[in-house]
Amino acid sequence: xxxxxxSINDLSASDALEILNTASELAKISDGPMKKLxxxxxRTVVNLFFEDSTRTRISFESAAKRLSADVINFSAKGSSVxxxxxxKDTAQTLQAMGADAVVIRHGASGAAQRLADSGWxxxxxxxAGDGTHEHPTQALLDAYTIRSKFPEFRExxxxxxVGIVGDILHSRVxxxxxxxxxxxxxxxxxxxxxxxxxxxVTDWKVDVSYDxxxxxxxxxxxxxxxxQSERMADSFFPSEREYSRGYGLDxxxxxxxxxxxxxxxxxxxNRGLEISAxxxxxxxxxxxxxxxxxxxxxxxxxYQLLGGAALAGEVSA
Amino acid sequence: MHFTIGNARMLDGNIVDVVINGDVISEIxxxxxVGEFIDAKKNLLIPGLVDLHTHxxxxxxxxxxxxxxxxxxxxxxxxxxISAMANTFPVADTAGVVEQVYRLGQEAGxxxxxxxxxxxxxxxxxxxxxxxxxxxxxxxxxxxxxxGKCVSDPxxxxxxxxxxxxxxxxxxxxxxxxxxxxGSQMNEGIVSARLGLTGWPAVAEEAIIARDILLxxxxxxxxxxxxxxxxxxxxxxxxxKSRGINVTAEVTPxxxxxxxxxxxxxxxxxxxxxxxxxxxxxxxxxxxxxxGTIDIVGTDHAPHxxxxxxxxxxxxxxxxxxxxxxxxxxxxSMVESNLMNWSDLVDRMSIAPAKIxxxxxxxxxxxxxxxxxxxxxxxxxxxxxxxxxxxxKSKNTPFEGMKLxxxxxxxxxxxxxxxxxxxxxNGGSN
Numbered sequence: 001x002x003x004x005x006x007s008i009n010d011l012s013a014s015d016a017l018e019i020l021n022t023a024s025e026l027a028k029i030s031d032g033p034m035k036k037l038x039x040x041x042x043r044t045v046v047n048l049f050f051e052d053s054t055r056t057r058i059s060f061e062s063a064a065k066r067l068s069a070d071v072i073n074f075s076a077k078g079s080s081v082x083x084x085x086x087x088k089d090t091a092q093t094l095q096a097m098g099a100d101a102v103v104i105r106h107g108a109s110g111a112a113q114r115l116a117d118s119g120w121x122x123x124x125x126x127x128a129g130d131g132t133h134e135h136p137t138q139a140l141l142d143a144y145t146i147r148s149k150f151p152e153f154r155e156x157x158x159x160x161x162v163g164i165v166g167d168i169l170h171s172r173v174x175x176x177x178x179x180x181x182x183x184x185x186x187x188x189x190x191x192x193x194x195x196x197x198x199x200x201v202t203d204w205k206v207d208v209s210y211d212x213x214x215x216x217x218x219x220x221x222x223x224x225x226x227x228q229s230e231r232m233a234d235s236f237f238p239s240e241r242e243y244s245r246g247y248g249l250d251x252x253x254x255x256x257x258x259x260x261x262x263x264x265x266x267x268x269x270n271r272g273l274e275i276s277a278x279x280x281x282x283x284x285x286x287x288x289x290x291x292x293x294x295x296x297x298x299x300x301x302x303y304q305l306l307g308g309a310a311l312a313g314e315v316s317a
Numbered sequence: 318m319h320f321t322i323g324n325a326r327m328l329d330g331n332i333v334d335v336v337i338n339g340d341v342i343s344e345i346x347x348x349x350x351v352g353e354f355i356d357a358k359k360n361l362l363i364p365g366l367v368d369l370h371t372h373x374x375x376x377x378x379x380x381x382x383x384x385x386x387x388x389x390x391x392x393x394x395x396x397x398x399i400s401a402m403a404n405t406f407p408v409a410d411t412a413g414v415v416e417q418v419y420r421l422g423q424e425a426g427x428x429x430x431x432x433x434x435x436x437x438x439x440x441x442x443x444x445x446x447x448x449x450x451x452x453x454x455x456x457x458x459x460x461x462x463x464x465g466k467c468v469s470d471p472x473x474x475x476x477x478x479x480x481x482x483x484x485x486x487x488x489x490x491x492x493x494x495x496x497x498x499x500g501s502q503m504n505e506g507i508v509s510a511r512l513g514l515t516g517w518p519a520v521a522e523e524a525i526i527a528r529d530i531l532l533x534x535x536x537x538x539x540x541x542x543x544x545x546x547x548x549x550x551x552x553x554x555x556x557x558k559s560r561g562i563n564v565t566a567e568v569t570p571x572x573x574x575x576x577x578x579x580x581x582x583x584x585x586x587x588x589x590x591x592x593x594x595x596x597x598x599x600x601x602x603x604x605x606x607x608x609g610t611i612d613i614v615g616t617d618h619a620p621h622x623x624x625x626x627x628x629x630x631x632x633x634x635x636x637x638x639x640x641x642x643x644x645x646x647x648x649x650s651m652v653e654s655n656l657m658n659w660s661d662l663v664d665r666m667s668i669a670p671a672k673i674x675x676x677x678x679x680x681x682x683x684x685x686x687x688x689x690x691x692x693x694x695x696x697x698x699x700x701x702x703x704x705x706x707x708x709x710k711s712k713n714t715p716f717e718g719m720k721l722x723x724x725x726x727x728x729x730x731x732x733x734x735x736x737x738x739x740x741x742x743n744g745g746s747n
Contacts, residue, residue: 087629108631109502109513110583117582118627131631133513175513199518200510 166225319352340732365397370615377406548601585633620711
């Protein structure tokens with residue numbers, strides 16, 4: 001595996017499966033009496049968050065702590081960054097503090113790659129969401145969740161049908177998921193009004209539909225993306241209600257899903273807009289499993305990137 | 318003062334000696350040796366290059382470039398005339414500022430610097446600047462442009478086109494519909510979709526070109542389209558010319574060579590306005606330049622200090638330096654690809670731009686009596702771009718490390734050598 005995780009493109013299918021398998025091993029340990037592993041003792045993981053995202057930060061923080069790493073949370077909001085300090089100066093400060101891994105969340109697409117490529121820092125860089133580009137650990141935790149619900153697709157997603165509905169254009173979750181799901185063999189259909197589909201989607205190995213109702217009864221997995229109401233102000237769609245009527249997962253649509261299909265959402269949800277309360281809370285929803293799997297998958301990523309001895313050996317040590 | 322440029326290869330292949338007397342060519346022949354003899358060693362002698370699109374940053378951003386450092390970069394690139402864009406601080410929208418820039422160019426003495434005046438006050442796109450005052454100033458401004466910004470208001474654009482007819486002026490439009498490019502970061506297409514960067518659709522450029530072509534036709538004025546970047550834009554200009562509309566168009570060296578695929582690592586060295594486009598666009602631009610649809614090459618030399626590029630893509634400044642690489646990049650993209658010969662290149666980079674701007678002492682045939690604005694090029698030499706060896710104060714070249722053909726050896730400005738064996742002659746003052 002490469003030194004950094006910036007994009008799903010950094011992973012081969014077997015790299016990705018290895019992370020998922022590692023996460024499965026970690027799950028077994030987490031179910032045991034001793035949840036904490038000594039693997040990353042003495043290593044420092046910095047959570048460098050230029051955007052608010054309490055969920056993602058807490059997930060990475062607990063992942064690092066369960067591997068015994070020291071964790072520094074650097075929230076750039078309200079810090080020197082908002083006073084004009086550059087990404088470069090912030091990175092070099094972290095370098096001087098001896099960070100082994102930097103988990104970065106940033107509003108600018110490509111910020112994680114710049115951090116990794118620029119020579120400002122020698123730590124491993126993990127992209128925890130960069131602008132409207134990618135969010136690779138979200139895609140990995142989604143794949144892990146799918147695998148845990150569909151054991152028949154454990155080694156390959158060939159034959160699995162996934163629909164992703166929502167603001168594809170601005171979604172880093174969608175980009176990472178499209179790359180990972182197709183890499184693992186799944187058939188992906190993107191569903192959104194045309195305004196929320198990128199013009200360059202022709203290059204993606206997916207189908208595109210503007211009609212949720214024609215797709216919904218065919219998928220095994222329906223990923224519902226968060227829709228930000230500011231998109232309405234930019235005329236991407238006329239009103240929240242019109243969006244919800246066309247693309248929201250309401251009770252009627254929930255009932256038209258296959259009985260074994262699952263509903264996913266990266267959170268936080270806008271209940272009543274892209275997903276109704278009944279759908280969010282239904283037995284087909286795996287939203288909470290996604291959250292708990294997030295910690296396991298992020299542990300696996302930190303483990304793989306920062307290196308450690310074989311898991312079994314460490315458990316017995 | 319007399320001197321002789323000996324053994325110079327003309328475009329037709331003849332080897333001649335050229336005698337310079339004062340600031341003009343006094344004799345061309347063979348076996349001539351009057352005054353100092355500068356041996357051109359059978360290298361190519363062409364009229365000095367002329368740029369209609371240069372950002373010199375002075376006054377206001379002397380940390381990125383000054384008129385003097387930009388002039389040195391121009392001399393090194395083989396340019397004897399450059400045109401300073403108006404987006405300085407303060408904006409070049411008054412006679413005072415354009416006269417200051419003109420005077421700084423004269424003082425530097427390495428290149429003739431012709432200021433471009435702003436079309437609108439403060440480049441705000443709201444009210445016309447004092448175009449007449451700038452035209453009648455010592456700087457004798459004839460080209461007006463809000464470059465960096467588009468004159469997007471159609472009525473204001475119409476008025477500007479009409480108004481400059483008084484003094485045979487020309488409006489150079491930066492074609493970019495602002496509403497279609499809010500927050501735009503790169504060409505909208507396959508690469509922007511993958512990278513999650515806000516797209517800059519080709520139509521934002523083409524819609525303005527189409528509108529302005531029709532306005533120019535309606536009022537019978539001269540229109541110049543800055544830095545064309547799209548295949549559709551080339552088609553529109555071709556259409557306009559077929560209708561007899563008085564439009565000229567420009568392409569930058571970087572748009573003739575680079576594509577949006579280079580953005581893939583988010584290195585802001587490739588961030589430029591208008592953005593790098595696709596290979597299809599590059600090929601259309603090359604063909605347009607070759608067949609004369611696009612009249613000239615303009616560098617859009619846009620210096621920026623290191624910190625403005627040493628950051629994440631979204632925060633970085635738009636622009637690339639280009640004066641010192643322009644000739645070689647055009648040779649690589651146009652001559653080596655056999656789309657143009659050297660005579661075509663001289664037309665697009667010297668004769669045609671001088672004619673559009675009315676720079677009568679530049680871009681002339683090399684004949685007895687012509688102003689001695691000349692450049693000598695070693696067409697066999699290749700060189701590797703090294704940002705640290707640029708004369709420009711800023712180092713933001715997208716061609717770093719690239720091996721390029723042809724090197725400028727000597728440049729002569731108004732009968733005076735300003736570049737000697739690739740070195741800028743110091744203390745050049747008029």
